[in-house]
Amino acid sequence: MEPNNTFAPRSFVLAQLLLSPIYREDSHLWEVLRAERDQVAHYFRQIGQELVIDEGEGYAFLRQIEVDGADRVPRVGRRQSLGYTATLLLVCLREELARFDSGPNDSSRLVLTREQLRELVSQFLRETNNQVRDLRTIDAAINRLQELGFLRAFGPTESATFEVMRILKARFGPGELEQVKERLRHHADHKS
Numbered sequence: 001m002e003p004n005n006t007f008a009p010r011s012f013v014l015a016q017l018l019l020s021p022i023y024r025e026d027s028h029l030w031e032v033l034r035a036e037r038d039q040v041a042h043y044f045r046q047i048g049q050e051l052v053i054d055e056g057e058g059y060a061f062l063r064q065i066e067v068d069g070a071d072r073v074p075r076v077g078r079r080q081s082l083g084y085t086a087t088l089l090l091v092c093l094r095e096e097l098a099r100f101d102s103g104p105n106d107s108s109r110l111v112l113t114r115e116q117l118r119e120l121v122s123q124f125l126r127e128t129n130n131q132v133r134d135l136r137t138i139d140a141a142i143n144r145l146q147e148l149g150f151l152r153a154f155g156p157t158e159s160a161t162f163e164v165m166r167i168l169k170a171r172f173g174p175g176e177l178e179q180v181k182e183r184l185r186h187h188a189d190h191k192s
Contacts, residue, residue, distance in 0.1 A: 024058030
């Protein structure tokens with residue numbers, strides 16, 4: 001029997017959501033997702049995922065369904081800790097996005113240079129004698145957040161400019177922000 005070489009457009013939406021968010025800019029996938037929202041949500045609910053779509057901000061992603069009690073929920077991915085510097089950068093970006101949204105802006109996009117990102121997080125890190133290693137640590141955190149879809153790069157790698165993706169607000173709400181800040185304070189107290 002020959003394999004079917006044609007796949008329904010929904011298949012590409014399902015595959016993309018398993019890998020990363022879908023943004024309004026991904027116009028074809030976005031339109032298919034909007035047209036088949038109920039079927040896509042039903043499919044993912046069967047495997048323990050909730051489809052989250054924010055029409056206003058223009059993104060969609062999957063969130064693990066969490067239930068209290070004895071009920072078990074299938075897990076698609078593993079939880080991975082970000083590490084101290086990446087978590088710190090995430091908190092800084094979330095707060096920077098809140099400041100940006102509350103101020104008068106001509107743009108709806110928060111864009112920062114690599115140098116601005118480094119400065120944002122370095123003020124909270126203890127200086128060491130090895131500045132090259134310190135920069136590498138911060139750059140690794142920037143790259144990790146880019147892999148996770150919280151930052152989108154423009155331009156050459158070293159002088160890149162990054163858009164802070166609005167999905168950060170949905171994935172990292174005020175409740176989670178306070179919990180993470182508390183963990184960072186606890187971590188800093190132990191280091192002192």
